[in-house]
Amino acid sequence: MDTADWASDLWRRGCERLATELPEQQFNTWIRPLPPATVAGEGASALVATLKVPNHFKRDWIRRQYAARIEAILTELAGRPTRLELSLSAREPAGATATPIVVAAGTGMSAAQPAAGAAAPSSEPSAALKPVVQPAAPAATVILPSQAPAASKHRINPQLTFDTLVPGRANQMARTAALHVAGAPGVTYNPLFIYGGVGLGKTHLIHAVGNALLKDRPDARVLYLHAEQFISDVVKNYQRKTFDELKAKYHSLDLLLIDDVQFFAGKDRTQEEFFNAFEALLAKKAHIIMTSDTYPKGLVDIDERLTSRFDAGLTVAIEPPELEMRVAILIKKAEAEGQPMPEDVAFFIAKNVRANVRELEGALRKVLAYAKFSHKEISITLAREALKDLLSIQNRQIGVENIQKTVADFYKIKVADMYSKKRPASIARPRQIAMYLAKELTQKSLPEIGELFGGRDHTTVLHAVRKIGGERQKNTELNQQLHVLEQTLKG
Numbered sequence: 001m002d003t004a005d006w007a008s009d010l011w012r013r014g015c016e017r018l019a020t021e022l023p024e025q026q027f028n029t030w031i032r033p034l035p036p037a038t039v040a041g042e043g044a045s046a047l048v049a050t051l052k053v054p055n056h057f058k059r060d061w062i063r064r065q066y067a068a069r070i071e072a073i074l075t076e077l078a079g080r081p082t083r084l085e086l087s088l089s090a091r092e093p094a095g096a097t098a099t100p101i102v103v104a105a106g107t108g109m110s111a112a113q114p115a116a117g118a119a120a121p122s123s124e125p126s127a128a129l130k131p132v133v134q135p136a137a138p139a140a141t142v143i144l145p146s147q148a149p150a151a152s153k154h155r156i157n158p159q160l161t162f163d164t165l166v167p168g169r170a171n172q173m174a175r176t177a178a179l180h181v182a183g184a185p186g187v188t189y190n191p192l193f194i195y196g197g198v199g200l201g202k203t204h205l206i207h208a209v210g211n212a213l214l215k216d217r218p219d220a221r222v223l224y225l226h227a228e229q230f231i232s233d234v235v236k237n238y239q240r241k242t243f244d245e246l247k248a249k250y251h252s253l254d255l256l257l258i259d260d261v262q263f264f265a266g267k268d269r270t271q272e273e274f275f276n277a278f279e280a281l282l283a284k285k286a287h288i289i290m291t292s293d294t295y296p297k298g299l300v301d302i303d304e305r306l307t308s309r310f311d312a313g314l315t316v317a318i319e320p321p322e323l324e325m326r327v328a329i330l331i332k333k334a335e336a337e338g339q340p341m342p343e344d345v346a347f348f349i350a351k352n353v354r355a356n357v358r359e360l361e362g363a364l365r366k367v368l369a370y371a372k373f374s375h376k377e378i379s380i381t382l383a384r385e386a387l388k389d390l391l392s393i394q395n396r397q398i399g400v401e402n403i404q405k406t407v408a409d410f411y412k413i414k415v416a417d418m419y420s421k422k423r424p425a426s427i428a429r430p431r432q433i434a435m436y437l438a439k440e441l442t443q444k445s446l447p448e449i450g451e452l453f454g455g456r457d458h459t460t461v462l463h464a465v466r467k468i469g470g471e472r473q474k475n476t477e478l479n480q481q482l483h484v485l486e487q488t489l490k491g
């Protein structure tokens, strides 16, 4: 094996090891997209492994979170002390090094600490991000007069701004990256790829970038559209044989915001046109922000040529909001409606409506309307009354047996193992997760739950509830799995 083969083999084995240690989502987001490390001798016996990372954001995050572990694994596999070096790949423009990434003043957090700390940074958007002086946008070369107004502001919803987006741990990294792009489009993190489940604020966030840029540069050509609208544009232009118009419309933008790119699956011609637009926009340093329900490599039936480009800038996830963030969203939205909501009521609603922000908004609307029409103060009693259908559906539908079956299916174990005495982690952990969900989602007591899990003691259930509840706060992968399970169980 020559040195290069040996190095790539070492990296491959290192990755395999990391994949078993890290939550899948973290591995897919941070490690998998990296090109293999190169390895060289350093001194008599030590090695240095150099990894190329596409931007500062990733470099700092990988350094902080994973470098020590990567070094330890490589050292073990290589049998020699191995130091990790992270270098920027050539793609990032030189000017980017001078670009500070700042969240909001006073938070003391930078984008290099995306998931750290539960506290939500206060939302003062572009003010903190304006150290970068943007050169004026280059004039578009081919924009037809009739398309100019449409292409400049089309479909941007003025309500969806950074100010109205509640920050929290769940969207911290995505929001920070979006703020950065809004302050300096075309400079770094291009394209920005934001992924996450339904109703978690992806659309809101990309509109916020559009609004912030238009506020700064009202003449900027910003276009928001859903992937399906792009598909229908391609079809229309295909039928009329007017691809020049399609190109004129998309290739001349300064900022393209495109939602739900997973819809491009299986649409070859669309993918080709999007690829062309993508290349044209990147070449002229226009910014592209995309959203999807999964990370680029997880997209199916989309050409690898495209998915690898989707991943070439920065990929960030939006996660389901944690309890405190749901409470903050309720309080902020109620206030915006002119009907302030007491904190205990917000907690009550947030505890019962966990699926996503859209559902939270639905519940809020019900409670506010109920208070208005009944001329009553907003209280827990009123909220319980207003949401009684929703709450009773939840209570009716979720039984411990249902939880056991759903969790067993999810983790691919037998339902019988929920009651068995088997102890391997592959079984014990899903069982603990099921116990946690049983406590969370049903009215059953700890002894009752223990009984339904093969006659276990209530202290065993309590231990599981505390353990999984505690880990959920720190482990985003687990949090997402629980979220999926909760959504499945609530139908």
Ligand SMILES: Nc1ncnc2c1ncn2[C@@H]1O[C@H](COP(=O)(O)OP(=O)(O)OP(=O)(O)O)[C@@H](O)[C@H]1O
Residues within 6 Å of the ligand: 160, 164, 165, 166, 167, 171, 196, 197, 198, 199, 200, 201, 202, 203, 204, 205, 329, 357, 358, 361
């Ligand atoms: N952090 C937040 N603060 C305030 N409102 C939010 C937040 N996150 C989401 N929302 C609101 O929740 C609703 C759903 O968000 P949005 O449409 O952006 O979700 P999405 O992730 O794009 O979902 P989908 O994939 O279904 O389109 C919107 O009304 C949005 O304003």
